Amino acid sequence: MKAANSVVLFLVELVELGAPAAAAYWGFTVSWPLGLAAPAVLVASWALFGSPRAKYKTRGGAGRVGFEVLWFGAGVLALFAAGAPVRALALALVCGVSKALAVAWDQ
Template sequence: MKQANLGVLFLIELGALAGAAYWGFTRDVGAPWLLGLAAPAVLVALWALFGSQRAKYKVRGAGRFGFELFWFGAAAIALFAAGAQVWALAFAAVCVVSKALAAAWSQ
């Protein structure tokens, strides 16, 4: 069960990037492809700076909780804003459950 949750944790990270990209590509702007590429790129940069194992500015404790709440929350909000409300709620629910299990199991 713990190994499966590690897989889910990885998948929700990819899902966050996909949600941000989906939001960007669905915007009614002159170059939606630019937003579709830039939105996940911003999340990748933030993850590299603060969330990854090799982060330059690694956050711990409450800071880590806040960062992950912001990071995964941004993806859920992006999905919601793109009109995918059911997917946004499902994504948020999976994030909450998986992150709670990860905290309980010290993952």
Template sequence: MLSLAKNTNLLVMFLLELGVLASVGYWGFVVGQNLPVKLLLGLGGPALFIAVWAVFGAANGATIPLTGAARVLLEVLWFGGGAMALVMAGRLAPGLVFAAVYVVNAALRLLWNQ
């Protein structure tokens, strides 16, 4: 049963990663003033987040994998960025839920050494 919970937690982590990209994209398309700006922010924001995650955060594929406090800082900025994107796009409740799910997920990963 614990194995199922651990695997579910890893799935939630992956879904949170996708959620960050969706949140940042949503933010870009909502706050942009005109179509070119919407496209730049809505597509460029997630692209920037993808690049940062690929270089520093991807579990086994990161070019410069971070550990310890640097990894914690990256995750807080990454997932906090997703939550803040929702809040800045006028979606306070989903942003707060996103942040809460991340905190629970991170605590369980820490507890289970994931």
């Protein structure tokens, strides 16, 4: 079970990197400044609201779920907007599965 927990934590970390990467991918399809700004906005919002040491941390419950849906949803929508619907669907599925496992195993 300990190995499974480690795999889920690794998957969650990859997903957390996937959303800003998707935003950068979309941004660079539009212009290079947007390619730099889009992931910066996501990273800043994660630092302010989502990280364990966030200044305005969203606690558990509806607030946290809402923040994560918006944050990870931004990555999924960015991939759709960039013309990569298969990648967007894959990111959405991996986000959903990893978050469901993290909640099920209290991580």
